[in-house]
Amino acid sequence: MINCTYIHIPFCEKKCKYCSFCSFSLLKAKDEYINALIKEIKFFYKNKPQKTIYFGGGTPSLLEIKDIEKIISNFNFNSKTEITIEINPHKISKEKLKTYKTLGINRISVGIQSFDDKILKTIGRNHTAKEALEVINNINNIGFDNFSIDLIYGLPNQNLTDWINTLNEAIKLNPAHISLYGLKIEKGSYFYKFPPNNLPNEEIQAKMYEIAIDKLKEKFIHYEFSNFAKNENYFSKHNSAYWQCKNYYGFGLSASGYIENKRYTNTFNFREYIKNPLNKNYEILSKENKIEEEIFLGLRLIEGIDFDEINNKYNINVYQIYKNEFDKFLNLKLMKKTTKGIKLTQKGVLLSNEILCEFIKI
Numbered sequence: 001m002i003n004c005t006y007i008h009i010p011f012c013e014k015k016c017k018y019c020s021f022c023s024f025s026l027l028k029a030k031d032e033y034i035n036a037l038i039k040e041i042k043f044f045y046k047n048k049p050q051k052t053i054y055f056g057g058g059t060p061s062l063l064e065i066k067d068i069e070k071i072i073s074n075f076n077f078n079s080k081t082e083i084t085i086e087i088n089p090h091k092i093s094k095e096k097l098k099t100y101k102t103l104g105i106n107r108i109s110v111g112i113q114s115f116d117d118k119i120l121k122t123i124g125r126n127h128t129a130k131e132a133l134e135v136i137n138n139i140n141n142i143g144f145d146n147f148s149i150d151l152i153y154g155l156p157n158q159n160l161t162d163w164i165n166t167l168n169e170a171i172k173l174n175p176a177h178i179s180l181y182g183l184k185i186e187k188g189s190y191f192y193k194f195p196p197n198n199l200p201n202e203e204i205q206a207k208m209y210e211i212a213i214d215k216l217k218e219k220f221i222h223y224e225f226s227n228f229a230k231n232e233n234y235f236s237k238h239n240s241a242y243w244q245c246k247n248y249y250g251f252g253l254s255a256s257g258y259i260e261n262k263r264y265t266n267t268f269n270f271r272e273y274i275k276n277p278l279n280k281n282y283e284i285l286s287k288e289n290k291i292e293e294e295i296f297l298g299l300r301l302i303e304g305i306d307f308d309e310i311n312n313k314y315n316i317n318v319y320q321i322y323k324n325e326f327d328k329f330l331n332l333k334l335m336k337k338t339t340k341g342i343k344l345t346q347k348g349v350l351l352s353n354e355i356l357c358e359f360i361k362i
Contacts, residue, residue: 002248003049003051003247004051004053004054004238004241004249005045006248006250006251006252006255006256006257007055007060007071007251007252007255008057008058008250008254008255009056009060010023010024010058011025011058012024012057012058012062013059013062013090017124017190017191017196018152018183018184018185018190020187021058021254022254023057023058026270030063030067033253033273036277038070038071038074039277039278040277041251042074044249044251045249049076049077049078049081050075050077051080051081051082051237053072053075053077055105056086057086058086059086059088061088062088065099065100077104082106083104083105084105084107084236085107087110089134090131091131092135101142106144107144108146108147108148109150109179110136110139110150112127112132112151113151113155114158114162115169116158116166117129118157119157119162122156122157122196123155136173147177148177150179150180150181151170152182152183153181153208153212154183154199154200155183155199155200156196156199158200163208163212164215167215177228177234177235177236178220178228178229180226182205182208183205209350210346216228221235222302223301224300224301224302243298243300244297244298245258245290245297247259253266253270262283263282263283264281265281266280291314291316291318291321292359294310295310295356296360299342299343299344299352299355299356300352301343302343303343304338304344305318305341305342306340307342328358329348329355334355335355
């Protein structure tokens, strides 16, 4: 049963300089995009009750309320469904936030990134720290108890003091959830074409991450590399489905989905999508592929992987398959055993990119 849905809204007022996602300022084409999106949803979605619905982007909050309502009305959901919308703090009214609540949206993800106006300007954000604080105040006053704040560390001209100040501001706002990401400059972003000056080096980035863990663990559970929640009720149910290799729909331009042993990706070409939103590029995953993903994604979770769960699912002995890798990282104290399996140590998390690559055999 597929009970998780991702919906991609590609529109932005302008593209942030670090962003490599499929997004652009083409809001005049909004109506034809939504019509194509609904055509895709109606063809593939089978009216099963949804556990999660996630509006990502781009900037979904650019859509008018009638647009969100038009899309969400195609789904079977109830008050227990986690429905998330990503928002940009720039020019989002209290009235719009109130209407989200009436539509059934019960989780807000706010792309703040930093509380330093100079840094926000450098990275191309169109909101200010003041706007971010006002939006969070409105979210609280309206009664959204489940809201998340996104932060980025390792930004141009950002030092340890700047990062600590941003963390302190975020903690004061008492969000249910915080996601934090180290800056990665990827192909397709402005920063890839025009590399910024004064980037913190890897050592400083690692220190920023360690500082965040130490500060946030006082009030939050660190449950995934980049994610912290006040308690288990506020873990992102939608993202957890990805990390646990659950099935999910992906609707919209560039969206990906996963159904049984097949992963699919929609086109990144806007006109191609409008012309035929039903066309998908499928990849059939082998048993080996799926096991690798269980390891790769499972080790992102702070609790690590459950050997019995994987062994029973695939009729294997996962420890024996990866004995050399597990033993190597255990000896280096980059992993440690748990009652159920194995997990990365904090030092291992800092070196996770290098570690996880060793579990990709094919």
